[in-house]
Amino acid sequence: MTTNSIITNEKSPMLGEEKPLIFDASHMKNESNIPTQYIWPDDEKPCVVAQELHVPLIDLRGFFSGDPAATQQASRLVGEACRSHGFFLVVNHGVDSNLISKAHRYMDTFFDMPLSQKQKAQRKIGEHCGYASSFTGRFSSKLPWKETLSLRYTAKENSSHIVEEYFQRTLGESFNNLGNVYQEYCNSMNTLSLRIMELLGISLGVQKSHFKEFFEDNESIMRLNYYPPCLKPELTLGTGPHYDPTSLTVLHQDCVSGLQVFVDNEWYSIRPNFNAFVVNIGDTFMALSNGRYKSCLHRAVVNNTTPRKSLAFFLCPDKDKVVSPPTELVDYNNPRLYPDFTWPALHEFTQKHHRAETNTLQAFSMWLKENNI
Ligand SMILES: C=C1C[C@]23C[C@H]1CC[C@H]2[C@]1(C)CCC[C@@](C)(C(=O)O)[C@H]1[C@@H]3C(=O)O
Ligand SMILES: O=C(O)CCC(=O)C(=O)O
Ligand SMILES: [Fe+2]
Numbered sequence: 001m002t003t004n005s006i007i008t009n010e011k012s013p014m015l016g017e018e019k020p021l022i023f024d025a026s027h028m029k030n031e032s033n034i035p036t037q038y039i040w041p042d043d044e045k046p047c048v049v050a051q052e053l054h055v056p057l058i059d060l061r062g063f064f065s066g067d068p069a070a071t072q073q074a075s076r077l078v079g080e081a082c083r084s085h086g087f088f089l090v091v092n093h094g095v096d097s098n099l100i101s102k103a104h105r106y107m108d109t110f111f112d113m114p115l116s117q118k119q120k121a122q123r124k125i126g127e128h129c130g131y132a133s134s135f136t137g138r139f140s141s142k143l144p145w146k147e148t149l150s151l152r153y154t155a156k157e158n159s160s161h162i163v164e165e166y167f168q169r170t171l172g173e174s175f176n177n178l179g180n181v182y183q184e185y186c187n188s189m190n191t192l193s194l195r196i197m198e199l200l201g202i203s204l205g206v207q208k209s210h211f212k213e214f215f216e217d218n219e220s221i222m223r224l225n226y227y228p229p230c231l232k233p234e235l236t237l238g239t240g241p242h243y244d245p246t247s248l249t250v251l252h253q254d255c256v257s258g259l260q261v262f263v264d265n266e267w268y269s270i271r272p273n274f275n276a277f278v279v280n281i282g283d284t285f286m287a288l289s290n291g292r293y294k295s296c297l298h299r300a301v302v303n304n305t306t307p308r309k310s311l312a313f314f315l316c317p318d319k320d321k322v323v324s325p326p327t328e329l330v331d332y333n334n335p336r337l338y339p340d341f342t343w344p345a346l347h348e349f350t351q352k353h354h355r356a357e358t359n360t361l362q363a364f365s366m367w368l369k370e371n372n373i
Pocket of ligand 2: 223225239244251253258259298299300309310312
Protein backbone atom coordinates (compact mmCIF):
# COMPACT_ATOMS: atom_id res chain seq x y z
CA MET A 1 0.00 0.00 0.00
CA THR A 2 1.45 3.41 -0.91
CA THR A 3 0.77 5.84 1.88
CA ASN A 4 4.10 7.59 2.36
CA SER A 5 3.47 10.58 0.17
CA ILE A 6 -0.03 11.36 1.42
CA ILE A 7 -0.25 14.15 3.96
CA THR A 8 -2.56 12.64 6.56
CA ASN A 9 -2.33 15.22 9.33
CA GLU A 10 -4.71 17.98 8.32
CA LYS A 11 -2.76 20.67 10.12
CA SER A 12 0.73 19.65 9.00
CA PRO A 13 2.56 22.15 6.81
CA MET A 14 4.02 20.93 3.53
CA LEU A 15 6.53 18.31 4.56
CA GLY A 16 10.07 19.59 4.28
CA GLU A 17 8.85 22.97 3.07
CA GLU A 18 9.65 26.23 4.81
CA LYS A 19 6.95 28.19 3.05
CA PRO A 20 3.79 26.68 1.62
CA LEU A 21 4.12 25.50 -1.94
CA ILE A 22 1.76 27.30 -4.27
CA PHE A 23 0.93 26.22 -7.79
CA ASP A 24 0.00 29.37 -9.64
CA ALA A 25 -0.34 28.33 -13.28
CA SER A 26 0.29 31.84 -14.59
CA HIS A 27 3.85 31.62 -13.16
CA MET A 28 4.47 27.90 -13.39
CA LYS A 29 3.99 27.80 -17.14
CA ASN A 30 7.07 30.05 -17.53
CA GLU A 31 9.17 28.30 -14.90
CA SER A 32 12.11 26.28 -16.21
CA ASN A 33 13.28 25.45 -12.71
CA ILE A 34 10.79 22.75 -11.81
CA PRO A 35 10.34 22.44 -8.01
CA THR A 36 11.43 19.01 -6.78
CA GLN A 37 7.94 18.09 -5.57
CA TYR A 38 6.81 18.03 -9.24
CA ILE A 39 9.70 15.88 -10.44
CA TRP A 40 8.59 12.26 -10.68
CA PRO A 41 11.00 9.37 -9.98
CA ASP A 42 12.95 8.15 -13.01
CA ASP A 43 10.95 4.94 -13.39
CA GLU A 44 7.70 6.94 -13.51
CA LYS A 45 8.86 9.77 -15.75
CA PRO A 46 6.77 9.88 -18.91
CA CYS A 47 7.56 9.39 -22.55
CA VAL A 48 5.76 12.51 -23.73
CA VAL A 49 5.09 11.03 -27.16
CA ALA A 50 3.80 7.47 -27.15
CA GLN A 51 2.44 5.03 -29.72
CA GLU A 52 -1.25 5.24 -30.31
CA LEU A 53 -3.63 2.72 -28.76
CA HIS A 54 -6.28 1.66 -31.22
CA VAL A 55 -9.48 1.54 -29.25
CA PRO A 56 -12.84 0.69 -30.82
CA LEU A 57 -14.97 3.58 -31.99
CA ILE A 58 -18.53 2.68 -31.05
CA ASP A 59 -21.31 4.34 -33.01
CA LEU A 60 -24.27 4.63 -30.65
CA ARG A 61 -26.83 5.81 -33.24
CA GLY A 62 -28.17 2.36 -34.12
CA PHE A 63 -28.35 1.27 -30.50
CA PHE A 64 -30.24 4.47 -29.56
CA SER A 65 -32.78 3.90 -32.33
CA GLY A 66 -33.35 0.29 -31.22
CA ASP A 67 -31.77 -1.40 -34.24
CA PRO A 68 -31.03 -5.00 -33.04
CA ALA A 69 -28.09 -5.66 -35.41
CA ALA A 70 -26.40 -2.34 -34.52
CA THR A 71 -26.97 -3.02 -30.82
CA GLN A 72 -25.41 -6.44 -31.11
CA GLN A 73 -22.41 -5.06 -32.95
CA ALA A 74 -21.93 -2.25 -30.41
CA SER A 75 -22.22 -4.61 -27.44
CA ARG A 76 -19.73 -7.04 -28.99
CA LEU A 77 -17.15 -4.27 -29.50
CA VAL A 78 -17.74 -2.91 -26.01
CA GLY A 79 -17.34 -6.39 -24.52
CA GLU A 80 -14.05 -7.02 -26.37
CA ALA A 81 -12.59 -3.68 -25.28
CA CYS A 82 -13.68 -4.10 -21.66
CA ARG A 83 -12.23 -7.60 -21.39
CA SER A 84 -8.83 -6.44 -22.66
CA HIS A 85 -8.23 -2.94 -21.25
CA GLY A 86 -11.54 -1.27 -20.48
CA PHE A 87 -11.19 1.73 -22.83
CA PHE A 88 -13.40 2.57 -25.83
CA LEU A 89 -14.67 5.65 -27.71
CA VAL A 90 -18.29 6.54 -28.40
CA VAL A 91 -19.56 8.73 -31.24
CA ASN A 92 -23.10 9.79 -32.18
CA HIS A 93 -23.56 9.88 -28.44
CA GLY A 94 -26.42 12.37 -28.44
CA VAL A 95 -24.61 15.11 -26.50
CA ASP A 96 -25.01 18.53 -28.12
CA SER A 97 -21.69 19.63 -29.62
CA ASN A 98 -22.44 23.28 -28.74
CA LEU A 99 -22.77 22.26 -25.11
CA ILE A 100 -19.39 20.49 -25.26
CA SER A 101 -17.75 23.55 -26.83
CA LYS A 102 -19.28 25.83 -24.20
CA ALA A 103 -18.10 23.51 -21.43
CA HIS A 104 -14.55 23.85 -22.78
CA ARG A 105 -14.82 27.63 -23.22
CA TYR A 106 -16.02 28.11 -19.66
CA MET A 107 -13.08 26.09 -18.42
CA ASP A 108 -10.85 28.78 -19.92
CA THR A 109 -12.98 31.43 -18.21
CA PHE A 110 -12.54 29.75 -14.85
CA PHE A 111 -8.91 28.64 -15.00
CA ASP A 112 -7.70 31.91 -16.58
CA MET A 113 -8.86 33.82 -13.50
CA PRO A 114 -6.26 34.94 -10.94
CA LEU A 115 -5.44 32.30 -8.33
CA SER A 116 -7.07 34.33 -5.54
CA GLN A 117 -10.41 34.24 -7.34
CA LYS A 118 -10.27 30.53 -8.11
CA GLN A 119 -9.49 29.96 -4.45
CA LYS A 120 -12.98 31.17 -3.56
CA ALA A 121 -13.95 27.65 -4.56
CA GLN A 122 -10.93 26.06 -2.81
CA ARG A 123 -11.38 22.33 -2.12
CA LYS A 124 -10.97 21.83 1.62
CA ILE A 125 -9.03 18.89 3.03
CA GLY A 126 -11.40 15.98 3.50
CA GLU A 127 -13.90 17.39 1.00
CA HIS A 128 -14.29 15.98 -2.46
CA CYS A 129 -15.33 19.06 -4.35
CA GLY A 130 -13.93 22.44 -5.25
CA TYR A 131 -10.82 23.93 -6.79
CA ALA A 132 -7.44 22.28 -6.23
CA SER A 133 -4.19 23.53 -7.64
CA SER A 134 -1.92 20.57 -7.91
CA PHE A 135 -3.02 19.02 -4.56
CA THR A 136 -0.22 20.92 -2.79
CA GLY A 137 -1.94 20.57 0.60
CA ARG A 138 -2.76 16.91 0.11
CA PHE A 139 0.38 15.24 -1.15
CA SER A 140 4.04 15.99 -0.42
CA SER A 141 5.70 14.52 -3.51
CA LYS A 142 4.94 13.46 -7.07
CA LEU A 143 2.64 16.45 -7.41
CA PRO A 144 0.54 16.61 -10.57
CA TRP A 145 1.04 19.52 -12.99
CA LYS A 146 -2.60 20.49 -13.07
CA GLU A 147 -5.47 22.41 -11.60
CA THR A 148 -8.87 20.84 -11.12
CA LEU A 149 -12.39 21.90 -10.30
CA SER A 150 -14.46 19.02 -8.97
CA LEU A 151 -18.25 19.16 -8.69
CA ARG A 152 -20.76 16.91 -6.97
CA TYR A 153 -23.57 15.69 -9.16
CA THR A 154 -26.59 13.66 -8.31
CA ALA A 155 -29.29 12.31 -10.55
CA LYS A 156 -31.85 12.46 -7.72
CA GLU A 157 -34.87 14.58 -8.59
CA ASN A 158 -34.75 16.68 -5.45
CA SER A 159 -31.19 17.81 -6.31
CA SER A 160 -31.68 18.73 -9.91
CA HIS A 161 -29.91 22.12 -9.48
CA ILE A 162 -26.96 20.91 -7.41
CA VAL A 163 -24.27 22.14 -9.84
CA GLU A 164 -25.92 25.51 -10.50
CA GLU A 165 -26.33 26.07 -6.77
CA TYR A 166 -22.69 25.23 -6.13
CA PHE A 167 -21.47 27.91 -8.58
CA GLN A 168 -23.85 30.51 -7.19
CA ARG A 169 -22.96 29.71 -3.58
CA THR A 170 -19.17 29.65 -3.93
CA LEU A 171 -18.45 32.11 -6.73
CA GLY A 172 -21.49 34.37 -6.81
CA GLU A 173 -24.28 35.20 -9.23
CA SER A 174 -21.94 36.37 -11.97
CA PHE A 175 -21.01 32.68 -12.42
CA ASN A 176 -24.58 31.54 -13.06
CA ASN A 177 -23.83 30.97 -16.75
CA LEU A 178 -21.04 28.52 -15.84
CA GLY A 179 -23.36 26.81 -13.37
CA ASN A 180 -26.05 26.38 -16.02
CA VAL A 181 -23.65 24.92 -18.57
CA TYR A 182 -22.05 22.43 -16.18
CA GLN A 183 -25.46 21.42 -14.79
CA GLU A 184 -26.64 20.71 -18.31
CA TYR A 185 -23.38 18.96 -19.18
CA CYS A 186 -23.69 16.69 -16.11
CA ASN A 187 -27.31 15.90 -16.98
CA SER A 188 -26.15 14.82 -20.44
CA MET A 189 -23.34 12.74 -18.94
CA ASN A 190 -25.85 11.07 -16.63
CA THR A 191 -28.13 10.16 -19.55
CA LEU A 192 -25.23 8.91 -21.66
CA SER A 193 -23.72 6.87 -18.81
CA LEU A 194 -27.03 5.12 -18.12
CA ARG A 195 -27.37 4.17 -21.80
CA ILE A 196 -23.80 2.83 -21.74
CA MET A 197 -24.78 0.84 -18.62
CA GLU A 198 -27.49 -0.82 -20.75
CA LEU A 199 -24.90 -1.75 -23.37
CA LEU A 200 -22.58 -3.10 -20.68
CA GLY A 201 -25.46 -5.18 -19.29
CA ILE A 202 -26.24 -6.62 -22.73
CA SER A 203 -22.58 -7.34 -23.42
CA LEU A 204 -22.22 -9.20 -20.11
CA GLY A 205 -25.34 -11.27 -20.75
CA VAL A 206 -27.25 -9.84 -17.78
CA GLN A 207 -30.59 -8.07 -17.97
CA LYS A 208 -30.36 -4.92 -20.05
CA SER A 209 -31.87 -2.86 -17.22
CA HIS A 210 -29.75 -4.32 -14.41
CA PHE A 211 -26.85 -1.83 -14.26
CA LYS A 212 -28.95 1.04 -15.54
CA GLU A 213 -31.29 0.62 -12.57
CA PHE A 214 -28.35 0.20 -10.20
CA PHE A 215 -27.02 3.62 -11.22
CA GLU A 216 -30.35 5.42 -11.71
CA ASP A 217 -29.96 7.51 -8.53
CA ASN A 218 -26.17 7.87 -8.85
CA GLU A 219 -24.13 10.39 -6.84
CA SER A 220 -21.36 11.18 -9.25
CA ILE A 221 -18.35 13.48 -9.58
CA MET A 222 -17.67 15.89 -12.41
CA ARG A 223 -14.10 17.02 -12.73
CA LEU A 224 -12.61 19.75 -14.90
CA ASN A 225 -8.89 19.10 -15.48
CA TYR A 226 -6.71 21.97 -16.64
CA TYR A 227 -3.09 21.20 -17.49
CA PRO A 228 -0.92 24.32 -18.02
CA PRO A 229 2.12 23.96 -20.26
CA CYS A 230 5.33 22.92 -18.52
CA LEU A 231 8.76 23.86 -19.84
CA LYS A 232 10.14 20.45 -18.76
CA PRO A 233 7.24 18.07 -19.54
CA GLU A 234 9.55 15.04 -19.44
CA LEU A 235 10.07 15.51 -15.68
CA THR A 236 6.49 15.60 -14.46
CA LEU A 237 2.95 14.28 -14.98
CA GLY A 238 -0.40 16.02 -15.32
CA THR A 239 -2.22 13.13 -13.66
CA GLY A 240 -0.12 10.32 -12.22
CA PRO A 241 -0.68 6.66 -13.09
CA HIS A 242 -3.93 5.49 -11.52
CA TYR A 243 -6.97 3.26 -11.75
CA ASP A 244 -10.24 5.19 -11.54
CA PRO A 245 -11.81 3.89 -8.32
CA THR A 246 -15.23 4.98 -9.65
CA SER A 247 -17.57 2.93 -11.88
CA LEU A 248 -17.50 4.41 -15.36
CA THR A 249 -15.57 7.45 -16.61
CA VAL A 250 -16.85 9.47 -19.55
CA LEU A 251 -14.05 11.80 -20.61
CA HIS A 252 -13.92 14.55 -23.18
CA GLN A 253 -10.46 15.75 -24.14
CA ASP A 254 -9.81 18.88 -26.19
CA CYS A 255 -7.62 18.69 -29.28
CA VAL A 256 -4.35 18.40 -27.32
CA SER A 257 -3.11 14.89 -26.68
CA GLY A 258 -2.04 13.75 -23.22
CA LEU A 259 -4.09 10.74 -22.13
CA GLN A 260 -2.04 7.52 -21.95
CA VAL A 261 -3.08 3.97 -21.07
CA PHE A 262 -0.83 1.15 -19.83
CA VAL A 263 -1.46 -1.94 -21.96
CA ASP A 264 0.82 -5.01 -22.25
CA ASN A 265 3.51 -3.28 -20.20
CA GLU A 266 3.63 -0.17 -22.36
CA TRP A 267 2.21 3.31 -22.35
CA TYR A 268 0.01 4.14 -25.33
CA SER A 269 -1.73 7.41 -26.11
CA ILE A 270 -5.37 7.87 -26.97
CA ARG A 271 -5.60 10.35 -29.79
CA PRO A 272 -8.00 13.24 -29.12
CA ASN A 273 -11.22 13.22 -31.14
CA PHE A 274 -13.52 16.16 -30.42
CA ASN A 275 -16.57 14.22 -31.68
CA ALA A 276 -15.99 11.34 -29.31
CA PHE A 277 -16.05 10.60 -25.60
CA VAL A 278 -13.42 8.30 -24.15
CA VAL A 279 -15.15 5.81 -21.87
CA ASN A 280 -13.36 3.60 -19.37
CA ILE A 281 -14.26 1.04 -16.75
CA GLY A 282 -13.39 1.95 -13.16
CA ASP A 283 -12.66 -0.33 -10.18
CA THR A 284 -16.24 -0.29 -8.91
CA PHE A 285 -17.58 -1.63 -12.20
CA MET A 286 -14.76 -4.15 -12.34
CA ALA A 287 -16.09 -5.46 -9.01
CA LEU A 288 -19.71 -5.32 -10.26
CA SER A 289 -18.73 -7.44 -13.26
CA ASN A 290 -16.95 -9.89 -10.95
CA GLY A 291 -13.65 -9.08 -12.64
CA ARG A 292 -14.87 -9.75 -16.20
CA TYR A 293 -14.29 -6.13 -17.23
CA LYS A 294 -10.97 -4.43 -16.56
CA SER A 295 -10.13 -1.17 -14.90
CA CYS A 296 -6.86 -0.14 -16.50
CA LEU A 297 -3.91 1.99 -15.36
CA HIS A 298 -3.77 5.37 -17.10
CA ARG A 299 -2.23 8.84 -16.70
CA ALA A 300 -2.02 12.23 -18.40
CA VAL A 301 1.19 13.84 -19.65
CA VAL A 302 1.74 17.56 -20.23
CA ASN A 303 3.54 19.45 -22.98
CA ASN A 304 5.66 22.61 -23.25
CA THR A 305 3.44 24.70 -25.51
CA THR A 306 -0.29 24.22 -25.18
CA PRO A 307 -2.62 24.12 -22.19
CA ARG A 308 -4.72 20.96 -22.21
CA LYS A 309 -8.25 20.52 -20.92
CA SER A 310 -10.31 17.45 -20.17
CA LEU A 311 -13.75 16.99 -18.63
CA ALA A 312 -14.25 13.78 -16.68
CA PHE A 313 -17.61 12.53 -15.46
CA PHE A 314 -17.11 9.78 -12.88
CA LEU A 315 -20.27 7.73 -12.47
CA CYS A 316 -20.64 6.45 -8.88
CA PRO A 317 -23.43 4.46 -7.22
CA ASP A 318 -25.74 6.01 -4.65
CA LYS A 319 -24.10 5.82 -1.21
CA ASP A 320 -26.26 2.97 0.16
CA LYS A 321 -26.00 0.68 -2.85
CA VAL A 322 -24.10 -2.52 -2.17
CA VAL A 323 -21.55 -3.24 -4.88
CA SER A 324 -22.13 -6.90 -5.60
CA PRO A 325 -22.13 -8.68 -8.98
CA PRO A 326 -25.44 -9.98 -10.40
CA THR A 327 -26.04 -13.73 -9.94
CA GLU A 328 -25.51 -14.41 -13.68
CA LEU A 329 -21.83 -13.51 -13.24
CA VAL A 330 -21.08 -15.80 -10.30
CA ASP A 331 -20.88 -19.58 -10.52
CA TYR A 332 -18.64 -22.52 -9.69
CA ASN A 333 -16.09 -21.53 -12.35
CA ASN A 334 -16.37 -17.83 -11.56
CA PRO A 335 -16.37 -17.43 -7.78
CA ARG A 336 -16.69 -14.02 -6.19
CA LEU A 337 -13.44 -12.06 -6.62
CA TYR A 338 -14.20 -9.11 -4.34
CA PRO A 339 -16.18 -8.67 -1.14
CA ASP A 340 -19.35 -6.56 -1.00
CA PHE A 341 -18.68 -2.88 -0.36
CA THR A 342 -20.25 0.54 -0.76
CA TRP A 343 -18.81 3.33 -2.88
CA PRO A 344 -18.25 5.72 0.10
CA ALA A 345 -16.06 3.05 1.77
CA LEU A 346 -13.88 2.65 -1.32
CA HIS A 347 -13.78 6.41 -1.85
CA GLU A 348 -12.65 7.00 1.74
CA PHE A 349 -9.98 4.33 1.34
CA THR A 350 -8.59 6.07 -1.77
CA GLN A 351 -8.51 9.42 0.01
CA LYS A 352 -7.02 8.31 3.34
CA HIS A 353 -4.99 5.18 2.92
CA HIS A 354 -3.95 4.76 -0.64
CA ARG A 355 -2.29 6.57 -3.48
CA ALA A 356 -3.83 5.42 -6.71
CA GLU A 357 -0.90 4.03 -8.68
CA THR A 358 -1.05 0.51 -7.26
CA ASN A 359 -3.97 -1.87 -7.71
CA THR A 360 -6.63 -0.12 -5.65
CA LEU A 361 -9.25 -2.83 -5.74
CA GLN A 362 -6.88 -5.50 -4.52
CA ALA A 363 -5.45 -3.26 -1.78
CA PHE A 364 -8.97 -2.28 -0.72
CA SER A 365 -10.19 -5.91 -0.59
CA MET A 366 -7.22 -6.83 1.60
CA TRP A 367 -7.76 -3.80 3.82
CA LEU A 368 -11.43 -4.77 4.32
CA LYS A 369 -10.39 -8.30 5.31
CA GLU A 370 -7.58 -7.15 7.62
CA ASN A 371 -9.95 -4.77 9.38
CA ASN A 372 -12.79 -7.32 9.55
CA ILE A 373 -15.12 -5.02 7.64
C1 LIG B 1 -13.14 9.71 -6.77
C2 LIG B 1 -12.14 10.30 -7.38
C3 LIG B 1 -10.80 10.53 -6.77
C4 LIG B 1 -10.00 11.05 -7.95
C5 LIG B 1 -11.04 11.80 -8.72
C6 LIG B 1 -12.18 10.81 -8.76
C7 LIG B 1 -11.82 9.66 -9.70
C8 LIG B 1 -10.35 9.40 -9.89
C9 LIG B 1 -9.43 9.84 -8.73
C10 LIG B 1 -8.03 10.29 -9.20
C11 LIG B 1 -8.11 11.08 -10.50
C12 LIG B 1 -7.05 9.17 -9.41
C13 LIG B 1 -5.63 9.77 -9.62
C14 LIG B 1 -5.16 10.55 -8.45
C15 LIG B 1 -6.13 11.68 -8.08
C16 LIG B 1 -5.66 12.26 -6.76
C17 LIG B 1 -5.97 12.81 -9.11
O1 LIG B 1 -4.87 12.97 -9.67
O2 LIG B 1 -6.89 13.59 -9.34
C18 LIG B 1 -7.56 11.09 -7.97
C19 LIG B 1 -8.77 11.93 -7.66
C20 LIG B 1 -8.76 12.47 -6.25
O3 LIG B 1 -8.45 11.72 -5.30
O4 LIG B 1 -9.09 13.63 -6.08
O1 LIG C 1 -6.99 14.28 -18.42
C1 LIG C 1 -7.04 13.14 -18.83
O2 LIG C 1 -6.97 12.85 -20.03
C2 LIG C 1 -7.23 11.99 -17.87
C3 LIG C 1 -7.60 12.41 -16.49
C4 LIG C 1 -7.94 11.25 -15.62
O3 LIG C 1 -7.57 10.14 -15.88
C5 LIG C 1 -8.76 11.48 -14.43
O4 LIG C 1 -9.10 12.66 -14.12
O5 LIG C 1 -9.12 10.47 -13.78
FE1 LIG D 1 -8.57 8.64 -14.57
